[in-house]
Amino acid sequence: MSPGLLAGRLIVVVGGGGVGKTTLAAALALGSARQGHRTLVMTIDPSQRLKDALGVAQEARDEPVRVMAEGPGFLDAALLDAKRTFDRLIRNYAPDPDSARRIFSNRFYQDMAGSLSGILEYMAMERLFEVQASGRYERIILDTPPTRQALDFLQAPERMMNLVDSQAIRFALDPWWDDARPKNLAFRIVAKGAMELSDRLIGRRFLLDVVEFIRAFAPLFDGFRSRAEEVRVLLKAEGTRFLLVAGPGPDRVPDAMFFLRKLKETGHRLGPVLVNQVHPDPGPAAGDDEGVALLRYLADRDQRGLALLRSLLPGRKGIAAVGLEPVPPTDLLTLGQLYEKMASARTT
Amino acid sequence: MSALERLAERQLLVVTGKGGAGKTTLTAILGRLMAGRGKRVLLLEVDPRESLHQALGTCPSGGAVVPAGPGLAIQNLQPAAVIEALVREKVPIAYFARKITESVAFRQFVEGAPGLKETALLGYAYRILQGGRRREADMVIVDAPATGHSATMLAAPGLLAQASQGGQLGDMAAELAGYLADGSRCGVALATLAEEMPVQETLELIELLRVQQGTRPVLVVANGMYPVPPAGAAPTPCARLLAARRRLNEAELARLAAAWDGPLLELPLLPMDRGPALAQALAGLLAGVDR
Numbered sequence: 001m002s003p004g005l006l007a008g009r010l011i012v013v014v015g016g017g018g019v020g021k022t023t024l025a026a027a028l029a030l031g032s033a034r035q036g037h038r039t040l041v042m043t044i045d046p047s048q049r050l051k052d053a054l055g056v057a058q059e060a061r062d063e064p065v066r067v068m069a070e071g072p073g074f075l076d077a078a079l080l081d082a083k084r085t086f087d088r089l090i091r092n093y094a095p096d097p098d099s100a101r102r103i104f105s106n107r108f109y110q111d112m113a114g115s116l117s118g119i120l121e122y123m124a125m126e127r128l129f130e131v132q133a134s135g136r137y138e139r140i141i142l143d144t145p146p147t148r149q150a151l152d153f154l155q156a157p158e159r160m161m162n163l164v165d166s167q168a169i170r171f172a173l174d175p176w177w178d179d180a181r182p183k184n185l186a187f188r189i190v191a192k193g194a195m196e197l198s199d200r201l202i203g204r205r206f207l208l209d210v211v212e213f214i215r216a217f218a219p220l221f222d223g224f225r226s227r228a229e230e231v232r233v234l235l236k237a238e239g240t241r242f243l244l245v246a247g248p249g250p251d252r253v254p255d256a257m258f259f260l261r262k263l264k265e266t267g268h269r270l271g272p273v274l275v276n277q278v279h280p281d282p283g284p285a286a287g288d289d290e291g292v293a294l295l296r297y298l299a300d301r302d303q304r305g306l307a308l309l310r311s312l313l314p315g316r317k318g319i320a321a322v323g324l325e326p327v328p329p330t331d332l333l334t335l336g337q338l339y340e341k342m343a344s345a346r347t348t
Numbered sequence: 349m350s351a352l353e354r355l356a357e358r359q360l361l362v363v364t365g366k367g368g369a370g371k372t373t374l375t376a377i378l379g380r381l382m383a384g385r386g387k388r389v390l391l392l393e394v395d396p397r398e399s400l401h402q403a404l405g406t407c408p409s410g411g412a413v414v415p416a417g418p419g420l421a422i423q424n425l426q427p428a429a430v431i432e433a434l435v436r437e438k439v440p441i442a443y444f445a446r447k448i449t450e451s452v453a454f455r456q457f458v459e460g461a462p463g464l465k466e467t468a469l470l471g472y473a474y475r476i477l478q479g480g481r482r483r484e485a486d487m488v489i490v491d492a493p494a495t496g497h498s499a500t501m502l503a504a505p506g507l508l509a510q511a512s513q514g515g516q517l518g519d520m521a522a523e524l525a526g527y528l529a530d531g532s533r534c535g536v537a538l539a540t541l542a543e544e545m546p547v548q549e550t551l552e553l554i555e556l557l558r559v560q561q562g563t564r565p566v567l568v569v570a571n572g573m574y575p576v577p578p579a580g581a582a583p584t585p586c587a588r589l590l591a592a593r594r595r596l597n598e599a600e601l602a603r604l605a606a607a608w609d610g611p612l613l614e615l616p617l618l619p620m621d622r623g624p625a626l627a628q629a630l631a632g633l634l635a636g637v638d639r
C-alpha cells in the first residue's frame with residue numbers, strides 16, 4: 001500500500017487541469033469511508049459522469065449529500081458553487097437583513113462577484129471553514145480549482161486579510177472627495193487631481209459602485225479576517241496533507257514541479273504524488289499494428305516522465321503511478337476499484 | 349469554403365479550450381498553416397511558463413517577439429506588463445507613472461478588477477492589427493490562458509466597458525468589445541479532447557459565445573484521438589484498453605457533433621514528442637481533413 005495515501009484529517013488534492021484530480025479525490029474519499037471514517041469530499045465542477053457515480057445532483061451545492069454509509073464510516077459529497085456560497089455568507093454574517101439587501105442590490109456585486117479573480121478560491125476556503133467547524137467529519141478531502149497559474153487558494157486567506165487591511169479599502173471607507181470632512185487646501189487640490197485622473201481613466205461610476213460595495217461589506221470584514229486566519233492555520237496544520245496529481249509524460253513534469261515548489265515555499269505539508277493516466281506497456285508479444293505501436297510509444301513516454309520526476313525529486317518517497325483506466329469510473333463499484341488501484345500502486 | 353480558408357480571413361483569432369486539451373499545439377499548427385498562406389502571423393502566449401516555443405523549435409520569448417519560421421513569430425506577454433506600459437503612455441511624466449504603477453492600490457486594482465488583464469491582452473493584439481501600413485502582423489493568434497471557464501477572457505472587454513462607463517478605460521474596452529463581436533475580423537478556435545469534461549466545456553463555451561457575443565467558433569478541433577482498432581485483434585488487456593479508449597472518443601465526438609453543426613476536425617494521437625516535427629505532421633493532417 002502506498003505510504004500515507006490516506007494520512008491526514010484534511011487532504012487537499014492539487015494539480016493542473018485535465019489530470020483527473022476530481023475523480024481521484026472522489027475515489028480516495030470512498031476508500032476513507034470504507035475504512036470506517038466519517039468522510040466528506042468537497043469538489044468543484046465535477047463531470048456529470050462523476051456526479052452520477054456518486055449519485056449526487058445539484059442539491060449538493062447547498063448541503064453535503066450522503067453518498068454511502070458502511071459500518072461506522074460514511075461518505076458525504078458537497079459541490080462548490082462560488083456565487084451561492086458568497087450569497088449565503090452574506091445572509092449569515094450581515095449584521096441585519098438591511099445590510100444584506102444593500103450588498104445584494106449593489107451593481108458591482110451583481111455583475112462581478114462571481115467572476116472576481118480569486119473569489120472561487122476564497123469561497124472554497126469559506127466552505128472548508130464551515131464544514132471543518134461543524135465537527136461532523138473525521139476526514140475532509142478537498143478538490144481544488146484547476147488553475148495552472150498558481151495555487152491561488154493557498155494565498156486566498158492572506159490575500160483576503162491584506163485586502164481588508166489595505167489602503168484601497170481605507171480610502172473607500174473614508175474617501176478623499178467626501179466634502180463633509182474639513183480638509184486643508186493642499187489636500188483638496190491633490191485629492192481633486194487624483195479624483196479627476198481616476199475619473200478620466202476608469203470612470204466615476206465604477207469607482208462609486210466599488211466604494212458602495214466595500215462600504216456595504218465593511219461590517220463583515222472582521223468575520224472574514226478571523227475565519228481567513230483560522231483557515232490559514234488549518235492549511236498548515238499537522239493533520240493537513242497536500243496530495244499532488246500530475247499528468248503522465250515529460251511534458252507534464254514542469255507543471256508538477258511548479259506545484260511542488262510552490263507548496264514548499266509556502267510551508268505546506270506534501271503528501272503522496274500520484275502520476276495519473278500512465279499508459280501500460282503492451283510488451284514485445286503484442287505485435288506491431290498502429291495501436292500497439294502508439295501504446296508502446298505512450299508507455300515509454302510516460303515512463304520517461306516518471307523517471308524525470310523521480311530524478312528531480314531525489315529521496316522523495318511516495319511517488320506512485322496510477323494506470324490509465326479503459327473507461328472512467330461510472331459507479332461506486334468502479335470508483336472503489338480505482339481506490340484499490342491507487343492504494344496498491346507501485347511507489348518508489 | 350473550408351474552415352481554414354474562412355479562418356484565414358480573420359485578423360484576430362483566440363484559441364481556447366480546457367487545460368490539457370492541446371491549445372498550445374493547436375496555436376502552433378494554425379500559426380504554421382496561416383504563415384504558409386503568405387500571412388505575417390504573430391502568436392501571443394499568455395502562460396508565464398512558456399511552452400509555445402517548444403512546439404515550434406525556437407527559443408523562449410521572455411517577453412520579446414521571437415521569429416519562429418517564415419512569416420511566423422511568437423511573443424510571451426504578461427498582462428501586468430501591458431497595463432503598466434499603458435499607464436506610462438497615458439501618464440507622460442515618468443515620476444508619476446512610476447508612483448502609480450508601484451502603488452499597492454494600483455497592484456490590487458490590476459489583480460482584482462474583473463476582466464482588466466484579459467482586456468489588456470486582447471487590446472495589445474488589437475493595437476498591433478490596427479497599426480495601419482506600418483503594422484507588424486496581418487494576423488494575431490492568441491493562445492488563451494487555461495482558465496476553468498475560458499469564456500471569461502472573451503467576455504472581459506464587454507464587462508469592463510459596462511463597469512467603467514465614461515472613463516477612457518471603458519471607452520477602450522467598448523471599442524475592443526465591438527471589434528471582438530465582429531465575426532468578419534475576429535474568431536475563436538476551440539481545442540478539445542473527445543472526452544467527457546472537455547466536450548462538456550466545449551459545448552458550454554459554444555453556448556456562452558452564442559448568448560454573450562452572438563458569435564460561433566470558426567473551428568473546433570478534437571485532439572488526441574486514439575486509432576481505430578484493427579479488425580480481429582487478439583483480446584489482450586492492451587487491445588481492450590485501446591478499443592475502450594477509441595469507443596469513448598467516438599461516443600464523445602458524436603455527442604459534440606450532435607450539438608455543434610459547425611466545422612469539427614479530428615486530429616490523431618501521434619507517437620511523437622512535442623516539437624516542430626509533431627507540429628508539422630499535425631498541420632499537414634489538419635489541412636488534409638479540412639475540406
